[in-house]
Structure formats: C-alpha cells, structure tokens
Amino acid sequence: MTGYAAAHREVAPAPGQPPSGNGATPVAIGMEMRSVNSRFLDVSFRLSDELRNAEPALRELIAAHIKRGKVEVRAWLEGRNDSSVRKPSAADLQQLQNVQDQVLAWLPQAQPLSVADVLQTLGRSAPAPSGLTDALLALAQDVVPELAAAREREGARLVAMLLDRTAQLRALAQQAQPMVPQLVEQQRVRFLERWNEALGAAAADAAASGARERALAEAAAYAIRIDVAEELTRLHSHLDEIDRLVKKGGELGKRLDFLTQELHREANTLGSKSSSLELTRISVDMKVLIEQVREQVQNLE
Numbered sequence: 001m002t003g004y005a006a007a008h009r010e011v012a013p014a015p016g017q018p019p020s021g022n023g024a025t026p027v028a029i030g031m032e033m034r035s036v037n038s039r040f041l042d043v044s045f046r047l048s049d050e051l052r053n054a055e056p057a058l059r060e061l062i063a064a065h066i067k068r069g070k071v072e073v074r075a076w077l078e079g080r081n082d083s084s085v086r087k088p089s090a091a092d093l094q095q096l097q098n099v100q101d102q103v104l105a106w107l108p109q110a111q112p113l114s115v116a117d118v119l120q121t122l123g124r125s126a127p128a129p130s131g132l133t134d135a136l137l138a139l140a141q142d143v144v145p146e147l148a149a150a151r152e153r154e155g156a157r158l159v160a161m162l163l164d165r166t167a168q169l170r171a172l173a174q175q176a177q178p179m180v181p182q183l184v185e186q187q188r189v190r191f192l193e194r195w196n197e198a199l200g201a202a203a204a205d206a207a208a209s210g211a212r213e214r215a216l217a218e219a220a221a222y223a224i225r226i227d228v229a230e231e232l233t234r235l236h237s238h239l240d241e242i243d244r245l246v247k248k249g250g251e252l253g254k255r256l257d258f259l260t261q262e263l264h265r266e267a268n269t270l271g272s273k274s275s276s277l278e279l280t281r282i283s284v285d286m287k288v289l290i291e292q293v294r295e296q297v298q299n300l301e
Contacts, residue, residue, distance in 0.1 A: 001069060001158065001300065003150030006032035008078070009139040011132065028078040029132070031139050033062075033147045038070040039253075039298050046074045054133045061140055065148045068253055068300070075136055088122045096121065158296050159246045165293050166239045169263070169286055173232050173239075176270070176282045228273050235266040235286075242293075256297040263290045 008030050029051070043062055045055050054075075062071055100113055113121075238259050245252050245259075267290055271283030 001035065001151040001154040002037065003035040003147045003154060004033070005143045005146035005150060006030070007139055007143050007146070009135055009142075011135045029075060029135055029139055030078050031073070031075040031136070031143050033074075033143055034072045035066070035069045035147060035151055037298065038068060041066060041068055042070045044070075044072050046072070048076045050077060050132055051075050051136055054136045057133075057137055058140055061137070061144055065144050066151070067251060069151070071147075075139075077132075088118065092122050093118070155300060158300060161296060162246050162293060163243060165289050166242055169289050170236065170239050172282050172286050172289075173235050176228070176279060177232055179276065179279055228270050228279075231266045231269045231273070235263065235270075238263050238266070253297065253300045256300060257294075260290060260294045260297050263293070 008028055010028050041063060043059055045052075045058070047055060058073060062073070096113070096118060103110055104112070242256060242259050242263075245255060264287065267283055267286040270286070271280060
C-alpha cells in the first residue's frame with residue numbers, strides 16, 4: 001500500500017561542542033518515508049553518513065509495523081540557519097594547501113581548489129553532535145506509525161474496492177445460475193432431435209431402440225461435462241471467504257492471493273465448459289474483475 005510520512009527533531013549539542021549559531025554543528029534531523037506497492041517488504045535507505053549506523057535498528061523497527069511494500073527511508077542532518085557558513089581554521093587551510101601542492105606536483109594540469117571546494121571539503125569534517133542514533137530512532141518512532149496509519153487509510157479504500165468487486169462477481173454468478181439447467185436441457189433436446197432425424201423411419205427397430213438408449217446416455221454424459229453448477233458453488237464459497245477475511249482484517253495478503261487464484265480457476269473452467277455465448281460473456285467479465293482483485297490483493301498486508 002502507498003503512504004508518506006515525514007518529521008523533524010531537534011538535536012541538542014553535546015557538552016564541549018561549538019554552539020549551533022555559527023553553523024558548524026547540525027542541530028536537527030529530518031526524516032521522510034515513502035511506501036509503494038510490492039508483494040514483499042523491501043526497505044531501502046538514503047541516510048547521511050553520520051546516520052548510517054542506525055540502519056539495522058531502523059530496518060527492525062519498520063519490519064515490526066509493515067509487512068509488505070517497498071519502503072524508502074531518507075534521513076539527513078539540518079542546520080538551524082542554512083545561510084550560515086563555518087569559518088575554516090588556519091590549520092585546516094594550511095593542511096588543505098599542502099594536499100593541493102602535492103596533487104599539483106604530480107598532476108600539473110589539475111584545477112586548483114575554488115572557495116566553494118574549500119568550504120565543501122572542510123564542511124565534511126565538521127564535528128557532528130553526539131547521540132544522533134538515539135535521536136534518529138526517536139524520530140523514527142513517530143514517523144513509522146504515521147506511515148502505517150497512512151497505509152491503513154489506503155487499505156480501507158482497497159477493502160471497499162474489493163468488496164465492490166466481489167459483489168459484482170456474485171451478481172455475475174447469479175446470472176449464470178439459472179442458465180445451467182436450461183443449457184443442459186437444451187443440449188439434451190438438440191441431441192435427441194438430431195438422432196431422430198438420422199434414424200428416420202427405422203426408429204421402431206429394436207437395434208435402433210438400443211442405439212437410442214446409448215445416445216441418451218451419451219447426451220447425459222455430455223450434459224454432465226457442461227454442467228457448471230459445481231464451479232458456481234465453489235466460486236460463491238471463495239467470494240464469501242474473501243468478504244469474511246477483508247472485514248475481519250489482519251494479515252490477509254497471502255491468503256487472498258490463494259483465493260484469487262482459485263477464483264480464476266473456477267472462471268476458467270466456467271468458460272471452457274460454456275456452451276452458449278451468454279455464459280462465455282459472463283466468464284470473460286468474471287476474469288476481468290478477478291484480475292482487478294488480484295492486482296489490488298498484492299497491495300494488502
């Protein structure tokens with residue numbers, strides 16, 4: 001199921017660290033989580049280098065709340081004032097100058113460092129506040145339930161759609177139900193008419209009478225082959241079970257996957273046994289609805 005959640009949390013500088021007002025120390029963590037549909041749980045992370053050690057704990061926390069879906073987690077450090085620039089120290093500049101001289105000695109065609117390059121390079125070495133992992137996990141404790149709640153709202157919409165599709169499938173099955181005995185009787189009558197036409201005047205003969213009995217037996221066997229009453233009964237049973245599961249809630253995805261496969265099997269059998277265009281149309285309409293159910297079932301947990 002799809003969902004989105006985001007939040008920020010202030011991080012108090014550790015004792016002895018420079019104050020946040022000069023921009024040297026990030027003082028807030030930002031986090032956002034996005035979830036899209038997937039049959040399995042697939043979590044990917046895009047974390048700042050200072051936050052990467054929290055990835056195992058984050059993965060465990062997400063798995064405790066979410067069972068299926070592709071979840072993307074982003075987390076980053078923020079400064080209180082984005083326009084502030086950390087003033088590099090003379091020692092940092094001297095060290096950077098020495099490195100540049102060594103590089104140019106070996107690669108004279110290399111471009112010298114610009115002011116932006118210097119600030120960016122030295123900015124990476126700025127000390128980060130302690131307790132980032134704890135602060136990130138505390139932030140995730142807020143974001144993950146919010147994401148789960150968004151997915152739950154999406155799930156409620158999916159459940160409404162599934163109940164609508166099962167109602168339509170049940171209506172199609174009810175349309176097909178009275179056709180079954182009619183089709184069987186029509187086939188039996190048609191078979192006997194063709195047989196009588198073939199026998200003609202010899203219908204009173206003893207041999208013809210025996211052949212007529214065999215023809216009736218073959219007609220009955222054929223009627224059994226085209227009788228789809230059993231398939232319709234099983235289809236109703238599967239639909240009732242789907243309705244019961246989605247109303248009950250819980251982890252439904254895999255069970256609904258199986259029931260959808262069974263629905264498709266019954267619809268296929270209904271189409272293969274069909275001896276009328278109307279029953280074939282019903283079978284095709286059922287397959288379209290079942291495919292819609294199958295696509296959405298993969299999004300439910």
